[in-house]
Amino acid sequence: MDAYIFSLETIMTIGYGAPTDDIFYGGCTSIATLLTLESFAGIILDSVCIGIFYARFSRANTCERRKHQLVEAHVRLYAVRHEAEDDADEPNDFLFQCHQMRVQQPDDDCGAMLLMVLPQVVVHRIDQWSPLFPPECLPRDGGDPKTCASYPDPTQRQVDIDNGSRDGGLPGDPKLYKEPTKMQIMNHIRKSGLEVVVILEGIDSSTSNTMQARNSYTDEDIAWDATFERCVIKTSRGLCIDFDRFHLLKPAPLDAKRCVMSSQF
Template sequence: MNSPQYDDIDDNASIETDTNISAVMWTDPLLPSPPSTRRRRRLLDRHAIRHVEREQARSTATASTSTSFRHMRQTVLWWWNDWFHTLAYQKTTTLITYLFITYVTLVLTFAGLYYTLSRTIGCEMDLHVLMEALYFSLSTQATIGYGVSDYYFGGCWTPFGLVLVQVWTALLFDAVAIGLIFQRLSRGHKRGKTVWFSRVACIRRVQDQWYLYIRLAEGRRHPLIQTQVRGYCVRHERYRETASPNHTLQTTHFVTRPVRWLESHVWMRLPQVLVHALDATSPLVPPKDGWYDAQGHWRSTSDSTTFNESLQEYWQDRQLEVIVLLEGIDALTGSMSQTQHSYTLENIVWDAQFVPCVRPDTNNNGGCVVDFAQFHETQPVNEDTPCPYL
């Protein structure tokens, strides 16, 4: 099998979107055996994103990443300069706990002030014990009404000012609490949990050209609108230090190369298959002139007998990861939702394509039936097998 020619990687790699329908599956396909079986840590944690393999009804998509940030100074100051979003990104139970503690603290603080005022100035507040001050503070904050003998506190201005401050503080607290809780309950990434990504990606050859296939689908009857798909290739780069007499191998940071999707708006009413051509412009293939591996050895595409071997060696050495992001608008709330998924070498099925999961509905005189039991399933193919996505 002849390997395709490679040129220098271009950032403007194209990916085509196909509107043909295909399907889902739960059996584990045979994956290629990479040079090393050690499971490395992903940049995007799939287990934190999606539990489709374990709980089909709970397809997930939380934005969890294994990226570590070190030596960040003044972290607490940065967080509290944007305290609203700091609290909004807390867990719902944690947020409610914080709000309850704050509410109780306000009641206790003003109760102490009222009790001190009643013991020192008086003003006919009738607060003889601390418990009465607590009830008075709670009544003020909740605007329940007072049970004191003199509603006007003997004409004193000090209780008026203190009650005014507490009522204003309570209004601000209620506004913030309602805003935070509403923000948590209506957050967009929860909506993205209903978007399914195929557990594996397929790579196959069609008429002397190799392609990468990824399938996605919407799990709700009311899909996201204005849906866009973007892809990123994250990999580790290496180069020779020419100034060094020993030609020491230098390793750069992870670089992200965009994988641009042609006509990236997708229709989520039915499952979609995203197709990316693994040609000279793709950031997923080795450069034409060759590359250095982790040991500093020069590797050429001609060293591998097949395209499969060349691609596997390159992906394994570069720790390459394909991250797919899907964004759309929920028609009911108008909020933007985003979900993401990642694929590494261990998630690739070679010389295969997805099993169709959409069939005509013969019982209702038209329409389609989506069989999500076949969504992740693949079947082996050869080069002559027709490809419905091209």
């Protein structure tokens, strides 16, 4: 028992003995048990306190606007559609299918890379390969995989055909699909319970740790015919980002190409 008390006092660095000449407490079993329990309680208390302080100071707050930028940031878009199967036995039998959404800006063929120095606008074009495209506007026979979506063929982009970087028909060729209206797109998103998931990934320049940020948008989160307010202001010291206007929206102009350019600078 003396050896156990001596080893416990040594490893826990709690000091030897008491205000007596006997540093081993006379080999008392009760004292040895009490020292052991108090030592474990001290370890647990230290761990809890350190964990609380670490969690508090490492958690980001709304008021914190640090200048640490994300390096090699890139974005991915996915759409989850809750579709009812035609041959389902139960009325509540749904097929939860995840679809990839091609990104036009930044170009996902180049990795959809983002330079997070200034606010960035991510553009997904609702073409015939987009999961946001109403199915009633697609050909009934499924069509050609080169000109419209056909599961499980890879998802294409209409912009690649428009700029001539991919075969898929000439500009004057008749379209096999119908151009959807805004109301058709809205009804499709609402009917299918579509949810858009945006994943942003990058490297923290201060710690070199990889971080991910995920956001999801449903029908209630989508603002139609709107664009972002100007949040980048040019001052005598350079460009300044007004984060109080970061999420503000305004009516979008008829020319979609002017939406992005005029909203940021």
